[in-house]
Amino acid sequence: MEALPEQNEVDAEAFRAIRDTANPVVLRGLVRHWPAVSAALEGQLTRYLGTMATDVPVPVVRAAPEVKGRLHYEASLRGPNFQRTPATLRSFLAELDRGGMDTLAVQGLDVGRVLPEFAACNAMHLLPPQVAPRLWIGTAAKVATHNDPLENIACVVAGHRRFTLFAPEQVGNLYMGPFHVTPAGTPVSMVHLTDPDFDRFPRFAEALASARTAVLAPGDAIYIPYGWFHHVDALDRINMLANYWWDPARRDLGSPWDALMHGMMSLRQLPPDQRRAWKAMFDHYVFLENGDPAAHLPPDARGILSADRPEDVAQMRQGLIAALQRAHRG
DSSP, X not given: OEEOOEEESOOHHXXXXXXXXXXXXXXXXXXXXXXXXXXXXXXXXXXHHHTTOOSOEEEEEEEOGGGXXXXXXXXXXXXXXSEEEEEEHXXXXXXXXHOOSSEEEEEEEEHHHHOTTHHHHSOXXXXXXXXXXXXXXXXXXXXXXXXXXXXXXXXXXXXXXXXXXXXGGGGGGSOBOOSSSOSSSSOOBSSOTTSOOTTXXXXXXXXXXXXXXXXXXXXXXXXXOTTOEEEEEEOSSSEEEEEXXXXXXXXXXXXXXXXHHHHHHHTTTSOHHHHHHHHHHHHHHTSOBTBOTTTTSOGGGOGGGTOXXXXXXXXXXXXXXXXXXXXXXX
């Protein structure tokens, strides 16, 4: 495991250069000027948030003391090892102040609905204003290794957080859990990062050897590129994170996740020789390992091989819909 690279005083130009590398970087002191960070350092975070909170109910995560803060699956893998119950943010903050043995959290709060003044008072200068923050507040907890199909800047407001990151290529060494039932919407690793069972998960040792890690203090942030796996430890009694998700990809081309699901259905069951053939086709036509597959053709003859024009995308979409309907009819 190695330390994540760090940069200080990152402006928009420096951040563009960071993104171009497609590697994670700790952005030290990025939001130390935020009023929310100042309130947290003065021990006034819950009061600060309470003054701007609405009465919109939020789902509160509650886990019993025996889970030791690890938000994951219960033993049968049929559901999470915690419960979600609605409450107002003010009542959650009051319980957080009182302390207790349970692990408590609110996750991914929509600031526009719950804390409508937060974004304007605590602005993110690296991103357009339409990229709104989501808030994660709670006690000490461990969020299992997962990834997001989005780019991410995560800013520590209160407490300290340890981030452990794995490159997308490590997916085969992370022993991911079920897709159909997940603790929080995205598949998570079955390996307990802080207490791994190498007899059960031997390849995780390889993932751990390549991992990158850092502890962030209030005012620090981290850039997590698209698809990078990350495990997050909230280390203090009261912790808060504000994160910004965005996706610069075209929105009219459909979901890569849907393509993965269709690939699992239509390709995985093929005989090995056919999978080999289709892997070569995907490498060539989808992942462009040999460059532009239509470069040798005149532009007006490329059609769906380029899939750039709206009419080409529409033609491909209609073909897919028709094929799926035929398959459904059997």
